[in-house]
Amino acid sequence: MKAANLSLSDQDDSQHKVHRLALLVEDNPDHRLPIAAVLEGRGYTVVQSASGEDALRLCRDLTPDLVLSDWDLPGISGLEFCQAFRKLERSSYGYFVLLTTTGDRQALDAGLQAGVDDFLSMPVVAQELLARIAAAERILRVEDELRASNTQLQQALDQLNETQAAIERDLREARKLQQGLVRERSGRFGKAEISLLLRPAGHIGGDLVGFFPINSERVGIYALDVSGHGVTAALLTAQLSVHLSGSSDQNVALRGAQSGGEAVGPGALARFFNNMMLEEMNTDSYFTMIFAELNHSTGALSMVQAGHPHPVLQRADGSIIHLGQGGMPVGVFENPVFDEIEVQLLPGDRLLIASDGLTEATTPNGQQLGNEGLEAILRTNAFLKGHPFLESMAWSVSEYCRGERQDDISAVLLEIREDAQLVRLPRKSR
Incomplete structure (x- = not known):
């Protein structure tokens, strides 16, 4: 596999920095380091892993927001890693990008069915990587907003239930008083x-x-x-x-x-x-x-x-x-x-x-x-x-x-x- 076509000079989008955790899974350090540099330039905290098994352990411990994984990994494949990743219990959504050298339609369909959100061709081009990160960020931001809204709705519902329970208690007492008339x-x-x-x-x-x-x-x-x-x-x-x-x-x-x-x-x-x-x-x-x-x-x-x-x-x-x-x-x-x-x-x-x-x-x-x-x-x-x-x-x-x-x-x-x-x-x- 060719080395990623990236350089630090490509990271000119610092005004859009985010603060999230990214997991980069790639067994070749020459491929990992340039990609990690771009992610860090965007404000991500990057954790690196060389195998699918180690990456799963990190996912359980750290709950990354963004995962970029090579298709060809030692041990379990990137596709199998994605399937296992989707089965993990999480409180938030994890965006999964699969790095691949193939454009085979059947392989891409298999990836989508496994839970892959997006694909990135190797060797990685900086602007294409930035575009994929931006797309991931939009999805994650929407998910954050929905989760925050759901939290607020749940809090409002809990308060409403408490109020309703108090009203029910008052009405039961009022019923006793009215029957006493x-x-x-x-x-x-x-x-x-x-x-x-x-x-x-x-x-x-x-x-x-x-x-x-x-x-x-x-x-x-x-x-x-x-x-x-x-x-x-x-x-x-x-x-x-x-x-x-x-x-x-x-x-x-x-x-x-x-x-x-x-x-x-x-x-x-x-x-x-x-x-x-x-x-x-x-x-x-x-x-x-x-x-x-x-x-x-x-x-x-x-x-x-x-x-x-x-x-x-x-x-x-x-x-x-x-x-x-x-x-x-x-x-x-x-x-x-x-x-x-x-x-x-x-x-x-x-x-x-x-x-x-x-x-x-x-x-x-x-x-x-x-x-x-x-x-x-x-x-x-x-x-x-x-x-x-x-x-x-x-x-x-x-x-x-x-x-x-x-x-x-x-x-x-x-x-x-x-x-x-x-x-x-x-x-x-x-």
Whole structure:
């Protein structure tokens, strides 16, 4: 093999110097030294080796950025050395140039398949070597930039994961707190039994259900659904729960009832909340509501419907009636029209107040459960009472959605026991 056609005077590109490690593998010192001089002139730290076996050891210990290897080496060939080099574990890319005296196409194809990046003909010409080094440097620089970007992305992802984990922990705690807003999941008042269901679609939601005794004969029942989902809806739900809690100094309806004033009526309570939303809260949120007062001694029920889905009355004989005309949501209009309903409940009757998360539950192809589906659930589960009925209903909705429920679901189930002896009053129903 002819000596490399190089001289130090050919190294006139010092302004482009780099600082990398190069491994030069060549058994002939007369060939190695001129090439090493050019590499050093470009700013490379050069390590020299005379055999493929020794070069592999150096690759394991030093991880060179650039490797220039003669094809014809004692022991393993330059091609075999490249194959072994590509199998080494590295944190960065190593650019491999094979020095060859042949231009045989099959030999070059074999080199490419072995992992060779570029070829340099012997004897080496300085300008051609510099061009190959420049090409290698472009590849290595891009690889450095990509690795740095990947490192930054990984750091950002790690921080995001930590933040997400903290948010998940906070949301789990918030879920416990929100579930705590419903302090009692069931209650018995005379011959009336009340059961509650609250299932957020995520960790927290905007639905709220509950009840509280007003006096010895009356009980207040409520169901709310705040627009939207997540933290904003949950915060408004928490604030509303304060006004509907059992504490007499906070509960608006309870405070009015104790004073004996007319403001205790469901319609007046809806108007109070509407004024509060428009005048005191700087928010675009609104909510739908059912608030009902039940006289559990007589079975007389008075309700206000404010945009909430129609309460469903299932009589003791199995017949089903959807009550109300709808009414307007709370917190949208200055002078809303709410629907006020009165109905007489009889022994064996039950009333279901459910959020739109049930009737608007959809199959994967977009078909809603609707009122007909809800009626089917009521008829199918007519033999179940209280929480078993609500759990069966929730399971049916989940199955209908194939587990892809997108909205919170909540419900109040009010049942008049079949053996109830109610005080007879003139019956009013709608």
